[in-house]
Amino acid sequence: MLKLVLLVILALLAEQRSQALEENTEEHLFPPIHPNCTQSLTELLLLRQEAQLNRMSAAEEATTQVLKETLQTLVQVRDSLNALRNTAQGHTPTSEAVVECVSPFTRVGERCLLLALNKMHTWASARHFCAAYGADLAHFSDINEYVAVLGYINTINELKKSVSIWIGGSDEVEEDNWVWVTGELMPRGSPFWGTKDGYRPQPSDGRSQNCAVLWQPDQYYIHDVSCTYKSAPLCQM
Template identity: 60%
Template sequence: MKTTKLILMAFLSVMTCPYSAAGDEGEEPALPPLHLNCTQSLTDFLLLRQETYLNRMISAEETTTQVLKQTLETLVQVRDTLNEVNAKLGGNKDRKPDNGAVCQSPFTQVGERCLLLALQEKLTWASARQFCAGYGADLAHFADANTFAAVLGYVNTINFQRKDINVWVGGTDEAVEDTWLWVTGELMPRGPPFWGTYDGYALQPNAGTSQNCAVLWKADYYYLHDLPCTHKCAPLCQK
């Protein structure tokens, strides 16, 4: 519709413009040329209209950009707020006990937890839990790679003699096969960098219903493996 109006206005401008004189005497042209001033006025009009359209487009684009920028800022604020809420609600799962910042002997403070690795004990998984319960603790668990790295550092420090001893942690899929849970009821992390491999290619856990308890496997640099719960290993307690 706007284009039709523009063509009509241009046509009316042409029809109302004065014509210049004929080029040769005695020869009347069929369509005399437009007067120079009229042609220039029409050109200016068309350029002005085009400039108006461009200005409107630029204004609309600036408005859209501003809206997108405000939306992005709002989303960033929402993300930061959710992170703070999650940290308050779930960030205390692996923190040190409420009864003091310093772990009591024989426990050692590792990050924000108190750990005890009893290398001298050789117990089944269930007996290992009972052993830890005697100290008001349970088998160790971890939710992220940084905490896992700290646990491995502690285990290697305690086992400075590099004894061939595997270490129980508080993970099992005994209730539901292949659904690995910590003793806290939380899902265990799966895959690298937590679980190791068997013979360098078979990703753990891989033994089905015959092996339902999680252990730090010495032969695989203490990466997680599954073992029969009746196997005897050293307990790693946490409180």
């Protein structure tokens, strides 16, 4: 009986020793996680994520800047191509609206003109004729406009009728101070004004001739004539 008790006690002690050895083995293979380890790993992951986001943000800013510069370059190229096209087509850039002319007026450059070649009037009567269309006698300020007017006149007067043409200039208010009906000063000298008898420059006839006409015998250069002379009105809208 005593031997049996001793055997049971020895078996229990052996079992307890075996369990203690197993626990020591597990602790050796799987040491406990330090409380700060998890926190350090989280912080590392956050730092890596933040660095990646910073790189992505920098790359996005660089891409945006490149796109802006590319857009500016394309706009400049477009404007240059438009300018070249306008030049090739004989157009000049303008901020003004395109002039629309109503019949019987014809567009000539940036103006609307009407030459009533078969209507003979005095200078004052010619202004009334034009006023009935909401217009006045024509005027021009530079050589390009003058040339355009002459081109239009020669087109209308293709049969070369001996008809001079009224324009809206006079010195009635003040002698030798030639102004347009708009109040602007008229251009003087060549190539606008012609000559009388081949050598006397116009205007040349003083107080007796105070109205401006495109003189047909002198290839439509400007001459001063009596305001009661009968000529065809050139109206400008």
